[in-house]
Amino acid sequence: MALVGNIQDFGLSDFLYLVDRGYKTGCLHLNRENEMAILFFEKGKLTYAALCHDEKLTDFLVQAEKLTPEQAGALTQAYERSGRNLPMTQVLLKEDLLPQEELQRTLQTHVEEEVVYSLFGWPEGAFRFEHGQKPEFESPILPTPLSIENLIMEGVRRIDEWGRIRDRIPSTDLVARFVDQPGEKAKGVKLAPEEWRVFARINGKDTMASIAKNTNLSEFDVCRIMYGFATAGLVDIIKKPTAAQLAQGAQDQPKLRRSLVSRIINRIQTM
Amino acid sequence: MQTVKMVISGAVNSGKTEFIKTISEIEVVSTERRATDDTKAIKKETTVAMDFGRIAIGNDLVLHLFGTPGQKRFDFMWEILSEGMLGLVILVDSTRPETFRETNRIIDFFISYRDTPYVVAANKQDRPNAWSPDELRLALRQPPRIKVIPCVATDRESVKSVLLELLYVILDRSSEG
Numbered sequence: 001m002a003l004v005g006n007i008q009d010f011g012l013s014d015f016l017y018l019v020d021r022g023y024k025t026g027c028l029h030l031n032r033e034n035e036m037a038i039l040f041f042e043k044g045k046l047t048y049a050a051l052c053h054d055e056k057l058t059d060f061l062v063q064a065e066k067l068t069p070e071q072a073g074a075l076t077q078a079y080e081r082s083g084r085n086l087p088m089t090q091v092l093l094k095e096d097l098l099p100q101e102e103l104q105r106t107l108q109t110h111v112e113e114e115v116v117y118s119l120f121g122w123p124e125g126a127f128r129f130e131h132g133q134k135p136e137f138e139s140p141i142l143p144t145p146l147s148i149e150n151l152i153m154e155g156v157r158r159i160d161e162w163g164r165i166r167d168r169i170p171s172t173d174l175v176a177r178f179v180d181q182p183g184e185k186a187k188g189v190k191l192a193p194e195e196w197r198v199f200a201r202i203n204g205k206d207t208m209a210s211i212a213k214n215t216n217l218s219e220f221d222v223c224r225i226m227y228g229f230a231t232a233g234l235v236d237i238i239k240k241p242t243a244a245q246l247a248q249g250a251q252d253q254p255k256l257r258r259s260l261v262s263r264i265i266n267r268i269q270t271m
Numbered sequence: 272m273q274t275v276k277m278v279i280s281g282a283v284n285s286g287k288t289e290f291i292k293t294i295s296e297i298e299v300v301s302t303e304r305r306a307t308d309d310t311k312a313i314k315k316e317t318t319v320a321m322d323f324g325r326i327a328i329g330n331d332l333v334l335h336l337f338g339t340p341g342q343k344r345f346d347f348m349w350e351i352l353s354e355g356m357l358g359l360v361i362l363v364d365s366t367r368p369e370t371f372r373e374t375n376r377i378i379d380f381f382i383s384y385r386d387t388p389y390v391v392a393a394n395k396q397d398r399p400n401a402w403s404p405d406e407l408r409l410a411l412r413q414p415p416r417i418k419v420i421p422c423v424a425t426d427r428e429s430v431k432s433v434l435l436e437l438l439y440v441i442l443d444r445s446s447e448g
């Protein structure tokens with residue numbers, strides 16, 4: 001079943017988080033006015049993205065001057081010989097037409113700079129995620145799929161207005177704390193120096209405003225960076241509870257006897 | 272007579288009225304009227320004050336279900352409804368991702384200062400484009416310990432199972448005796 005919505009209401013970074021944590025495989029289709037984009041994921045990682053439907057690896061590499069037209073022809077022949085049952089990227093590596101690192105770097109730069117990051121600038125756009133849909137074998141599929149957290153962090157670096165950020169951080173009196181189990185995820189995230197400065201001050205107590213003061217960053221920058229951490233699933237944004245509120249919360253909570261709860265359960269079971 | 276209270280909340284149109292209607296044993300005192308403000312575009316009828324349902328547990332005990340009003344201008348009711356509640360069901364219209372952020376704000380409202388037991392009901396699972404409970408958990412960023420339960424609010428067995436899941440959470444936390 002396809003997941004549908006609009007990135008105006010359910011942001012691209014929220015969707016990428018879902019793909020990542022859900023280890024999703026499939027294709028995200030985005031459309032607005034006369035623009036479109038497709039992003040393919042394999043077990044939560046990005047394998048390929050484009051702003052059109054029929055991009056071919058051979059055309060792309062010739063245009064990028066990584067292959068001569070003759071080499072591209074040789075690649076097409078090798079691909080035909082292989083029975084078209086392997087992604088063309090794999091055939092290219094087998095045939096040793098380009099070193100893997102160079103291929104990765106070329107495709108990754110293209111996918112990140114020209115496709116994914118530009119999508120973070122879309123104010124709206126209909127999306128549709130088709131579970132299980134895979135890219136055409138002839139597409140410029142990345143030899144090593146990209147992890148999503150870094151895409152999210154990079155996308156968030158390009159945010160330059162409060163709108164999106166306020167959804168998650170409506171006030172600078174809020175506090176960030178580390179999520180209970182960020183697990184493996186936290187390891188692969190690459191932070192810029194000023195992001196580290198903010199990261200180091202996350203303690204579940206200091207507000208955005210006080211972190212801004214202590215780091216000499218603007219409140220906007222601190223909130224933007226925290227928004228990135230929160231979107232990548234590293235931190236939770238919480239209110240700063242006062243001692244009085246904590247005490248009152250404890251009183252509010254009626255502690256019911258087990259026997260009473262069991263009676264309610266029995267009643268509902270037999271309804 | 273002892274009464275205990277559960278709150279059924281969720282964004283506009285998530286199915287709160289339907290949920291309570293399906294399980295309550297008395298005619299629900301819900302006040303439906305033609306929507307006037309922000310909800311007008313979505314539906315003809317909306318809950319104006321609140322929904323109320325009742326399930327008698329025995330001669331000395333009754334369970335009250337309170338549904339929060341959908342419209343923003345009745346937000347002040349929430350504070351009152353949430354006082355002393357035993358637990359909370361958060362309904363989500365699984366077919367409308369545009370309501371997920373609002374759903375998160377509702378969860379935050381109820382649980383930020385009190386550690387109220389709650390479950391998320393992924394409602395309208397009978398609709399073809401419903402997001403699955405697993406997808407909703409990620410979309411709403413609910414930790415693994417919070418149950419996200421498939422739900423069809425018009426189906427009695429389904430509503431029962433949501434209430435029971437919530438009661439098991441409450442049971443785990445209740446005191447001996």
Ligand SMILES: Nc1nc2c(ncn2[C@@H]2O[C@H](COP(=O)(O)OP(=O)(O)OP(=O)(O)O)[C@@H](O)[C@H]2O)c(=O)[nH]1
Binds near residue numbers: 282310318395425
């Ligand atoms: N298919 C389907 N429709 C449902 C389900 N639950 C509710 N609906 C429909 O969704 C619409 C909204 O349901 P309500 O119960 O009025 O929602 P509400 O949360 O009380 O709405 P407000 O009071 O306006 O906030 C109605 O048309 C219901 O019949 C469900 O599980 N499946």
Ligand SMILES: [Mg+2]
Binds near residue numbers: 287288289318322341
């Ligand atoms: Mg209603």
